[in-house]
Amino acid sequence: MVSSLGGAGALAAPPFAAAQGASDAHGIRFDDVSVAYGEQVVLESLTLAVKPGEIVALIGPSGSGKTTALRAVAGFVRPARGRIFIGTRDVTDLAPHARNIGMVVQNYALFPHMRAEENVAFGLRARGAAADLIRERVPECLRMVGMAQYARRYPRELSGGQQQRVAIARALAIRPQVLLLDEPLSALDAQIRRSMLDELAKLHRDLPSLTVLYVTHDQTEALTLADHIGIMRDGKLVAFGDAQSLYRNPPNRFAAEFLGRANLLPVARLATTAAGLARVAFGDVALTARNHHGLADGSDCLLCVRPHDIRLGAAAAGDNALSGTVKSVLWQGDLQSVELDVAGHALRLTCAPMHDVPEPGAALALSFSAVEATLVPESAARG
Amino acid sequence: MAELALAIPRRAPPRGTGLWIAPPVLVLAALFLYPLALILRQGLGGDAGALSLAHFGTVLASTEFHHALKNTLVIATTSTIGCLVLGFALSVLLAFTPVPGGRVLARLIDTFIALPTFLVALSFTFIYGSAGILNGSLMQALHVTEPPVDFLYSQWGVILSEITVYTPFVMRPLLAAFSLIEPAQIEVAGSLGARPLRIVTKIILPAALPALVAGGSLCLLLTVNEFGIVLFIGAKDVITLPLLIYDKAIQQFDYTSACVIAVVNVALSLGLYSLYRFVIAYSGGRRAGLV
Numbered sequence: 001m002v003s004s005l006g007g008a009g010a011l012a013a014p015p016f017a018a019a020q021g022a023s024d025a026h027g028i029r030f031d032d033v034s035v036a037y038g039e040q041v042v043l044e045s046l047t048l049a050v051k052p053g054e055i056v057a058l059i060g061p062s063g064s065g066k067t068t069a070l071r072a073v074a075g076f077v078r079p080a081r082g083r084i085f086i087g088t089r090d091v092t093d094l095a096p097h098a099r100n101i102g103m104v105v106q107n108y109a110l111f112p113h114m115r116a117e118e119n120v121a122f123g124l125r126a127r128g129a130a131a132d133l134i135r136e137r138v139p140e141c142l143r144m145v146g147m148a149q150y151a152r153r154y155p156r157e158l159s160g161g162q163q164q165r166v167a168i169a170r171a172l173a174i175r176p177q178v179l180l181l182d183e184p185l186s187a188l189d190a191q192i193r194r195s196m197l198d199e200l201a202k203l204h205r206d207l208p209s210l211t212v213l214y215v216t217h218d219q220t221e222a223l224t225l226a227d228h229i230g231i232m233r234d235g236k237l238v239a240f241g242d243a244q245s246l247y248r249n250p251p252n253r254f255a256a257e258f259l260g261r262a263n264l265l266p267v268a269r270l271a272t273t274a275a276g277l278a279r280v281a282f283g284d285v286a287l288t289a290r291n292h293h294g295l296a297d298g299s300d301c302l303l304c305v306r307p308h309d310i311r312l313g314a315a316a317a318g319d320n321a322l323s324g325t326v327k328s329v330l331w332q333g334d335l336q337s338v339e340l341d342v343a344g345h346a347l348r349l350t351c352a353p354m355h356d357v358p359e360p361g362a363a364l365a366l367s368f369s370a371v372e373a374t375l376v377p378e379s380a381a382r383g
Numbered sequence: 384m385a386e387l388a389l390a391i392p393r394r395a396p397p398r399g400t401g402l403w404i405a406p407p408v409l410v411l412a413a414l415f416l417y418p419l420a421l422i423l424r425q426g427l428g429g430d431a432g433a434l435s436l437a438h439f440g441t442v443l444a445s446t447e448f449h450h451a452l453k454n455t456l457v458i459a460t461t462s463t464i465g466c467l468v469l470g471f472a473l474s475v476l477l478a479f480t481p482v483p484g485g486r487v488l489a490r491l492i493d494t495f496i497a498l499p500t501f502l503v504a505l506s507f508t509f510i511y512g513s514a515g516i517l518n519g520s521l522m523q524a525l526h527v528t529e530p531p532v533d534f535l536y537s538q539w540g541v542i543l544s545e546i547t548v549y550t551p552f553v554m555r556p557l558l559a560a561f562s563l564i565e566p567a568q569i570e571v572a573g574s575l576g577a578r579p580l581r582i583v584t585k586i587i588l589p590a591a592l593p594a595l596v597a598g599g600s601l602c603l604l605l606t607v608n609e610f611g612i613v614l615f616i617g618a619k620d621v622i623t624l625p626l627l628i629y630d631k632a633i634q635q636f637d638y639t640s641a642c643v644i645a646v647v648n649v650a651l652s653l654g655l656y657s658l659y660r661f662v663i664a665y666s667g668g669r670r671a672g673l674v
Contacts, residue, residue: 074570074574076573096574097573097576097578102574102575103570103574103575105567109568110568111572111589112590113590122572122575126572126577126578167571170571174576180574
């Protein structure tokens with residue numbers, strides 16, 4: 001019985017972390033996957049690989065296809081085209097129960113008539129696990145998420161954060177080959193969300209071989225947890241890369257704007273200067289930025305600079321200098337956000353709270369380092 | 384908490400409330416309680432008028448009463464079980480599987496509830512009756528002179544008709560309950576390795592239990608008191624309590640026996656209704672954390 005329940009010793013007895021060894025790690029691979037509801041294509045030609053043991057976050061606005069991609073891995077939607085692999089196994093045509101996945105959803109989806117421990121045991125029982133194993137595994141998983149003392153409670157007796165922990169324990173109890181997280185923190189309030197985010201990061205440190213596909217619309221969650229981030233729009237993957245490089249070198253306008261609300265100034269590329277740097281013209285002003293994407297000389301492109309990389313005051317030697325007019329200043333507690341008009345273009349900078357807050361209409365000198373700005377192609381194609 | 388509850392003084396009803404309640408109580412008494420009292424009085428007093436339990440003793444000891452009671456309970460229980468099984472299966476199919484036209488079918492259930500019960504019995508005589516479509520076709524195909532399908536004019540004909548008529552009474556609350564189950568629960572159960580049967584028994588059934596109990600209890604109540612179907616089928620030897628009351632009162636003019644049986648029938652109905660309320664309060668209340 002056990003041997004047919006997902007393979008890879010899914011119900012074997014060793015302690016949890018030990019059982020999640022490197023040999024058990026399985027990646028996820030989308031191979032040209034498209035999903036359509038009738039005539040409407042909601043996921044178009046997705047090709048993406050999640051390496052064993054890594055966390056990949058899919059982010060994007062509502063309706064971008066990120067949840068559809070996750071549901072396709074779970075087996076809840078059937079691709080119209082393409083194949084999905086978990087490890088080396090083609091799971092495209094397998095029923096959800098045969099895929100050996102763990103899944104956590106936004107609204108927890110705990111079974112309301114079962115206590116926390118019964119919820120956690122559900123997957124093990126469904127797979128015909130021995131009673132001894134269930135008795136051992138359930139408290140272990142509840143301990144892992146800090147819910148051991150709430151084992152006998154019903155979901156209605158738990159807070160949102162506690163319910164989500166139980167849902168995670170339930171997903172982990174079956175020792176899934178991959179863990180699918182569908183906006184798992186969206187229903188929690190900000191404080192608990194931050195705390196749960198830390199705990200998810202810790203959980204992955206404890207279970208380094210667990211492959212996670214994480215769907216969210218929250219860039220902070222993605223940047224905090226993910227090794228790689230995929231940005232989706234209108235059913236297409238428009239950007240994919242490791243979190244830091246995607247943030248620092250967004251491949252297109254949408255990626256730059258969606259991940260970190262970058263400032264984008266239209267510039268014309270003039271010439272290559274030092275290694276990896278290029279001179280560009282922003283109106284009459286010459287600026288220097290990194291040319292990570294190797295844009296050709298003379299092409300129109302966008303200069304991307306993050307709000308926190310812009311400084312108020314005169315430029316130091318070698319830095320880019322601009323001047324702008326203050327449109328508004330917003331105090332956000334630990335940050336001050338200043339909206340400026342620079343040669344007819346909106347620019348936003350964030351800085352530590354100021355003592356002398358500039359008034360709207362005041363002229364300010366701005367600067368940013370060449371290495372903190374990057375050139376982005378104007379087209380929306382995936383970079 | 385209890386002390387706190389005790390410390391809070393009960394709000395006195397506004398003055399004059401009793402006057403507002405009086406008219407509906409009087410109407411209820413005149414239309415419902417008084418006729419019931421007359422039935423009870425007739426059962427106890429008979430035509431002579433002296434109150435005694437003698438008539439009850441005689442009627443309750445009679446074989447025909449025992450047969451009628453047994454038939455009533457067997458038909459009602461079997462029909463209710465049939466309604467529950469069929470209603471649950473159909474509701475699960477309609478609610479959780481992409482059946483073409485399922486939504487229209489679900490709407491039709493409401494229409495079905497509105498139809499008179501004897502209509503199904505009548506339609507069954509056209510289909511399964513001695514000269515019905517089924518028997519006519521079979522007799523022609525098999526070259527036989529006697530109808531090969533001969534269950535309609537028996538207890539099974541009544542049960543089949545009642546299942547057909549009352550299954551929507553189970554499906555309506557079940558479909559309402561199913562609409563409250565989060566689809567994500569079913570998806571997560573599937574992702575955890577549960578096959579459809581386990582999902583139905585471990586996730587859907589517990590969530591729908593109060594609705595199932597409510598629908599089943601209602602079916603039991605209605606089938607215990609069903610008269611039209613039994614009369615219309617006209618099955619030989621299938622006499623239920625309502626039919627026996629009709630027989631005694633209308634055909635034999637034995638009103639005293641009819642009233643005695645009616646009192647038993649009312650007691651049976653009220654007993655079942657009390658059980659229904661108790662089970663609903665218990666199952667629903669416990670799920671809501673109230674019991």
